[in-house]
Amino acid sequence: MRVVAGQMLSFIDDPAIVGEERSYRFFDRGAVAIDDGGQIAWSGPLADLPDDWRRTAITDHGRSLILPGFIDAHLHFPQYRMIAAYGADLLDWLNRYTFVEEQRYGDPALAAQAAHAFLDELVRNGVTACLAFSTVHPEALDALFGEAERRNMAVISGKTMMDCNAPRGLSDTPESGYLRSKELIARWHGRGRLQYAISPRFAVTSSEAQLEATGALKREHPDLVLQTHLSENKAEIEAVARVFPWSCDYTDVYDRYGLLSERAFFAHGIHLSERELARLSETGAAIAHCPTSNNFLGSGLFGYRHAREATRPVSVAIGSDIGGGTSFSMLATLRDAYVVSQLAGARISAFDAFYLATLGNARLLHIDHEIGSLDPGRFADLVVLDPEATPVMAARHALSASLHDVLFALIIMGDDRAVAETYVAGRPMKSVLATADNA
Amino acid sequence: MRVVAGQMLSFIDDPAIVGEERSYRFFDRGAVAIDDGGQIAWSGPLADLPDDWRRTAITDHGRSLILPGFIDAHLHFPQYRMIAAYGADLLDWLNRYTFVEEQRYGDPALAAQAAHAFLDELVRNGVTACLAFSTVHPEALDALFGEAERRNMAVISGKTMMDCNAPRGLSDTPESGYLRSKELIARWHGRGRLQYAISPRFAVTSSEAQLEATGALKREHPDLVLQTHLSENKAEIEAVARVFPWSCDYTDVYDRYGLLSERAFFAHGIHLSERELARLSETGAAIAHCPTSNNFLGSGLFGYRHAREATRPVSVAIGSDIGGGTSFSMLATLRDAYVVSQLAGARISAFDAFYLATLGNARLLHIDHEIGSLDPGRFADLVVLDPEATPVMAARHALSASLHDVLFALIIMGDDRAVAETYVAGRPMKSVLATADNA
Numbered sequence: 001m002r003v004v005a006g007q008m009l010s011f012i013d014d015p016a017i018v019g020e021e022r023s024y025r026f027f028d029r030g031a032v033a034i035d036d037g038g039q040i041a042w043s044g045p046l047a048d049l050p051d052d053w054r055r056t057a058i059t060d061h062g063r064s065l066i067l068p069g070f071i072d073a074h075l076h077f078p079q080y081r082m083i084a085a086y087g088a089d090l091l092d093w094l095n096r097y098t099f100v101e102e103q104r105y106g107d108p109a110l111a112a113q114a115a116h117a118f119l120d121e122l123v124r125n126g127v128t129a130c131l132a133f134s135t136v137h138p139e140a141l142d143a144l145f146g147e148a149e150r151r152n153m154a155v156i157s158g159k160t161m162m163d164c165n166a167p168r169g170l171s172d173t174p175e176s177g178y179l180r181s182k183e184l185i186a187r188w189h190g191r192g193r194l195q196y197a198i199s200p201r202f203a204v205t206s207s208e209a210q211l212e213a214t215g216a217l218k219r220e221h222p223d224l225v226l227q228t229h230l231s232e233n234k235a236e237i238e239a240v241a242r243v244f245p246w247s248c249d250y251t252d253v254y255d256r257y258g259l260l261s262e263r264a265f266f267a268h269g270i271h272l273s274e275r276e277l278a279r280l281s282e283t284g285a286a287i288a289h290c291p292t293s294n295n296f297l298g299s300g301l302f303g304y305r306h307a308r309e310a311t312r313p314v315s316v317a318i319g320s321d322i323g324g325g326t327s328f329s330m331l332a333t334l335r336d337a338y339v340v341s342q343l344a345g346a347r348i349s350a351f352d353a354f355y356l357a358t359l360g361n362a363r364l365l366h367i368d369h370e371i372g373s374l375d376p377g378r379f380a381d382l383v384v385l386d387p388e389a390t391p392v393m394a395a396r397h398a399l400s401a402s403l404h405d406v407l408f409a410l411i412i413m414g415d416d417r418a419v420a421e422t423y424v425a426g427r428p429m430k431s432v433l434a435t436a437d438n439a
Numbered sequence: 440m441r442v443v444a445g446q447m448l449s450f451i452d453d454p455a456i457v458g459e460e461r462s463y464r465f466f467d468r469g470a471v472a473i474d475d476g477g478q479i480a481w482s483g484p485l486a487d488l489p490d491d492w493r494r495t496a497i498t499d500h501g502r503s504l505i506l507p508g509f510i511d512a513h514l515h516f517p518q519y520r521m522i523a524a525y526g527a528d529l530l531d532w533l534n535r536y537t538f539v540e541e542q543r544y545g546d547p548a549l550a551a552q553a554a555h556a557f558l559d560e561l562v563r564n565g566v567t568a569c570l571a572f573s574t575v576h577p578e579a580l581d582a583l584f585g586e587a588e589r590r591n592m593a594v595i596s597g598k599t600m601m602d603c604n605a606p607r608g609l610s611d612t613p614e615s616g617y618l619r620s621k622e623l624i625a626r627w628h629g630r631g632r633l634q635y636a637i638s639p640r641f642a643v644t645s646s647e648a649q650l651e652a653t654g655a656l657k658r659e660h661p662d663l664v665l666q667t668h669l670s671e672n673k674a675e676i677e678a679v680a681r682v683f684p685w686s687c688d689y690t691d692v693y694d695r696y697g698l699l700s701e702r703a704f705f706a707h708g709i710h711l712s713e714r715e716l717a718r719l720s721e722t723g724a725a726i727a728h729c730p731t732s733n734n735f736l737g738s739g740l741f742g743y744r745h746a747r748e749a750t751r752p753v754s755v756a757i758g759s760d761i762g763g764g765t766s767f768s769m770l771a772t773l774r775d776a777y778v779v780s781q782l783a784g785a786r787i788s789a790f791d792a793f794y795l796a797t798l799g800n801a802r803l804l805h806i807d808h809e810i811g812s813l814d815p816g817r818f819a820d821l822v823v824l825d826p827e828a829t830p831v832m833a834a835r836h837a838l839s840a841s842l843h844d845v846l847f848a849l850i851i852m853g854d855d856r857a858v859a860e861t862y863v864a865g866r867p868m869k870s871v872l873a874t875a876d877n878a
Contacts, residue, residue: 080831080834081831081834081835081837081838082835082838083831083835083848083851083852084835084847084848084851084852085838086788086789086843086844086847088786101838117830117834120830121830121831124830295778295781295782296777296778296781296851297781298778298780298781298782298784298786300782301782326774326851326852327852328831335765338735339734339735339737341737342734342735342736342737343734343737343739343740343782345737347527347737349525350525390855391556391559391560391563392519392520392522392560392767395519395520395556396520396521396522396523398520399520399521399524399540404525405525408523408525409522409523412522412523412735412765413522413523413765413766415854416829
């Protein structure tokens with residue numbers, strides 16, 4: 001049992017739909033009461049803390065903001081250390097760096113060490129849950145899920161499937177991809193807070209037979225999330241058109257094999273046509289917007305407002321896309337989302353941004369009954385943000401006249417230093433990490 | 440006397456012109472010998488350190504990189520704490536935040552405190568010299584120059600001139616702008632390492648009479664740098680066209696009053712026509728590219744390669760543009776310069792980036808005989824960069840196979856934490872700051 005106090009912010013609904021005022025709950029002195037199971041028993045103004053909890057020791061974060069832990073809806077576990085690889089564009093970057101690094105993950109010892117470092121980095125940045133790619137190797141996924149289970153973290157991942165246009169060391173076959181996925185689903189899905197995600201890399205690296213098998217997996221496990229990539233880069237789009245000459249566009253390839261659904265996540269989706277956006281809207285599939293990656297690789301400017309247009313609204317999640325992305329920090333990710341929205345001519349607000357990284361991502365992953373808000377019954381996955389983490393942030397904070405100001409400065413100027421603490425299922429994790437670093 | 444050792448990198452010439460291989464000197468174990476005047480007496484491989492210096496205590500930075508201190512070619516002293524103000528675009532942002540904040544700088548006590556905080560932040564980020572805007576108030580410039588002189592820093596700045604389309608509290612007149620500038624030039628220019636810069640804010644806030652007086656100042660002081668803003672934002676460009684109906688474009692306004700020259704710096708220059716680029720090229724005037732600011736305000740994507748095209752090459756400097764810019768870090772600035780170059784379809788290299796922020800800016804400011812390289816006779820303004828400053832940077836560093844890899848990861852992932860030390864005229868400044876912070 002634990003009570004955590006501080007400024008408290010939790011979203012109720014999407015500010016882009018219900019308006020900012022009605023989208024969140026904020027308490028200047030708030031508290032979250034956490035039961036022994038690591039779940040939120042109560043949350044609200046500290047002054048209203050029920051009597052039962054008043055004898056519990058309070059961890060007081062003062063003027064720092066307590067939010068639901070960040071959820072990263074798209075990143076690559078085996079790319080955790082290959083950030084900032086100097087590739088010309090997506091396809092060059094994949095071939096020169098990514099495929100080389102990923103081949104190392106067949107080694108269970110290496111994968112275990114990497115899983116440790118990867119999840120440490122999530123914790124350092126206040127990210128308590130994620131939808132992540134692994135590699136083609138079952139060993140890599142075993143390592144990631146094993147370490148996540150040890151930490152009781154909500155990790156959603158799956159073995160990558162790719163059977164063509166990739167090095168032999170990273171390739172499976174339609175049959176082995178299907179069978180290994182089935183085995184891993186049986187071994188891991190639903191164990192603790194873990195979920196399996198069906199994970200074909202992208203259209204270019206899967207044959208028609210593999211996409212067919214992926215469709216079968218999805219039909220057999222309709223409750224599973226599916227993750228892949230879509231329309232990131234123009235050369236990639238041309239490659240897809242060459243490989244699938246019968247398709248009317250990139251989205252059509254996935255559609256043909258039944259991969260579009262309310263539980264499907266398509267990373268990037270930058271250059272989609274109206275037809276594609278309408279089809280994503282119809283099926284409820286989500287785009288995972290990855291602004292630092294799109295900026296780093298020069299992939300293009302994703303139009304957030306455009307994607308969400310009310311006539312055919314497409315769901316949009318947000319992710320770091322490590323290691324195409326340049327930072328594990330969800331604050332840095334939201335900073336670049338703001339930049340992209342400005343350059344695309346329709347800016348988002350800080351409320352839009354924080355909604356996306358918490359309740360928005362949780363809803364699209366269909367885990368908002370477990371995380372994404374500070375409502376009772378949710379796991380106490382929390383991030384505590386200090387708006388005065390550095391001297392220049394402290395100087396800027398003195399000018400803030402509203403909650404929006406505080407949140408906006410956090411995304412524009414903040415990084416992992418602004419994450420004062422990270423709680424996973426009620427347990428403080430970042431301070432423990434910091435202690436270990438100094439030991 | 441002091442010897443500083445570490446990896447050592449210093450540019451000789453522009454990699455975009457002479458090629459990467461011939462553009463720099465690098466020593467895996469290098470040393471910089473600094474005399475009692477704070478100037479570089481010798482630099483080269485540590486093994487070749489002259490006998491005279493072998494009895495001097497060596498400050499060894501190990502595997503960290505010693506470079507010439509960063510030079511920021513465009514930022515605003517009075518905006519040091521108003522980073523991340525949520526403005527729709529340039530003109531909205533100026534009116535709602537900037538002009539409000541700048542009005543406070545008539546107060547000498549406030550200005551003195553701000554100068555202290557501002558220069559601390561430069562030091563924290565390894566920036567040892569800058570071309571900065573101040574406010575309209577002589578008091579603000581006195582405070583900035585006074586504090587810079589106390590630290591022996593190479594600050595180039597000037598009283599802002601603006602006599603229209605601005606709040607009364609920030610306005611001067613053609614006469615007072617001219618006279619106060621003359622007084623300040625007499626008081627400060629050439630004192631220690633300080634230089635005065637003629638500083639009309641931008642065309643919109645200066646009357647024709649003021650631009651005329653500015654031209655007179657420039658004729659009377661041809662050795663002075665001139666700084667202003669140009670072609671940042673489309674609404675701004677339209678406003679200039681309305682106010683100066685006789686002009687054929689924005690650049691033409693400054694040209695008419697004789698403000699284009701080899702010592703003129705025009706911040707932004709994003710939306711320039713071929714005619715304007717050719718005219719800048721002809722006169723040798725420089726664009727100060729400010730990528731984090733352009734991204735934050737959604738101003739547009741500056742085409743670095745386009746501006747430098749060999750048929751009519753325009754000089755390009757680089758600046759943070761605090762507080763339109765989002766970081767004092769020159770590494771973060773170079774990261775966004777890379778992003779902008781990628782999105783504009785012609786990427787720069789890490790060598791291009793580091794050249795711009797050191798020797799490139801020094802040359803354009805005509806102070807490359809004093810700073811910008813590690814050659815003997817220069818002031819020992821140094822930045823020491825640690826490529827393993829954070830856990831994720833250390834993990835990434837293990838993959839680096841070349842100097843370019845190391846430099847590139849520094850700009851993509853680095854921030855003030857990667858600045859292990861900052862020397863100003865031979866004196867360590869950042870470590871002193873850190874000690875004071877902890878006291």
